[in-house]
Amino acid sequence: MQDIHIVDIRKLTDVIRAKYGFDFTNYAISSFKRRVIRILELYKFSNIDALAQKISNDPKFFEEFVSEITVNVTEMFRDPSFWRIMRDNIIPNILLNHKRITIWHAGCSSGEEVYSMAILLKEMGILENSKIIATDIDEQILERARNGVYTVKNMELNEKNYVRYNGENELNKYFEVKNGLAYMDKSLVRDVSYRKHDLVNGAVFNKFDIVLCRNVMIYFNQNLQNDVLKKLHESVFKYGYLAIGSKESLIWCDIANKFIVANNDEKIYKNIKE
């Protein structure tokens, strides 16, 4: 593994910002650096300048770059206890006040979390009364999310998570294996809207009962986390919920006092101030 300097990273992020308007300047440096090194090795670039030049001259390649630079490792029912709390506390709480429920998966990656939510809602009998929006910066990964096709190896892990979640069925009720791949039951996500959206530059576009943004902001530095959290706060209805990753925290951020902790272990926060 070669090493690259932070000045090189800056050069690269400057080129991208100037040419495409995407701003990676405030991404967390060590994971971003690892991603860049990975791309250098994957595409056999001799140095950062060669990569920067290719990005600058080839918009198609830039799309691939975005896909490789963003981390797309995810699981269905990651942190099963989180999903139990969603099912047993958070969603029933919302349903006390209204019948319909709106959910935004911010940074949905390959869509496993969307399927988890759809299965949860289906088993609660309220999938028809729910509206899910799933967004990601990466067009290619959104395509994978829409397709809902996963490797059998990943499904084994997902099934284990689902068992720990105490789902009503067997997870394999919701997919079919053909040619060594698992095809999810598309009727689960019939009403899901998958859209390209950049959390960093994108505007607030709606308000939701629940916003999930788990293990997304860990790739941002604290300044950027602070900015993004302001937007996420504006995207949650008063008395709605924001869920972040179990090892993320709101306490450093400007909007901390606008939320109360609904569940500390699972990092679910309730919006109490507009």
Next chain:
Amino acid sequence: MKFPELNNSFKAIVIGGSAGSFQGITRILSHVPNDFPIPIIMCLHRLKHVRNGFIEALSIKSIKEVIEPYDKESIKRGKVYLAPANYHLSIELGMYFSLSTEEMVNNSRPAIDITLSTASFTYKNKLIGILLSGANKDGALGMKKIKENGGLTIVQNPADCMIDTMPISALNATNIDHTLDIDDIIKLLAEIHKLYK
């Protein structure tokens, strides 16, 4: 056992361990006193989908509290940290942690190579790296980085290990400064404790 290269300029200790390291780690932690002067950052292979329990098990024998840091948490003097389950743990230049869910490295998340390499990048020659028992080669590359950046490198004596693949891989990857039994690692930490008084 004397360690002539020790002095009070070291800023952090990183410890990597895998299969067969649990006993060694708990013995080490049972000897790290409350006023130990520099942070100890541990990256241990652990069950990916069991979030709780491991820290409690380590804490039983540990004098100091063991902390699983949050993303972007500042690294404080004398605290003992443990990489959380199913996240890679990096050390950033501003002396804080960051977490990531990137692909597994050496079939591991957390990967010892990531914690050791990023710690080495941040602390340079002010870092002590310790690699314990384990069944794969994770950590070897990280130890090599620490050595290249002028830090002090220590592996558990293969003969003292339950599974010696990990320290042997590090010994093959770079010129390790010391090969020590757990008892001598404990003495080294006691020596550091004295030097900062």
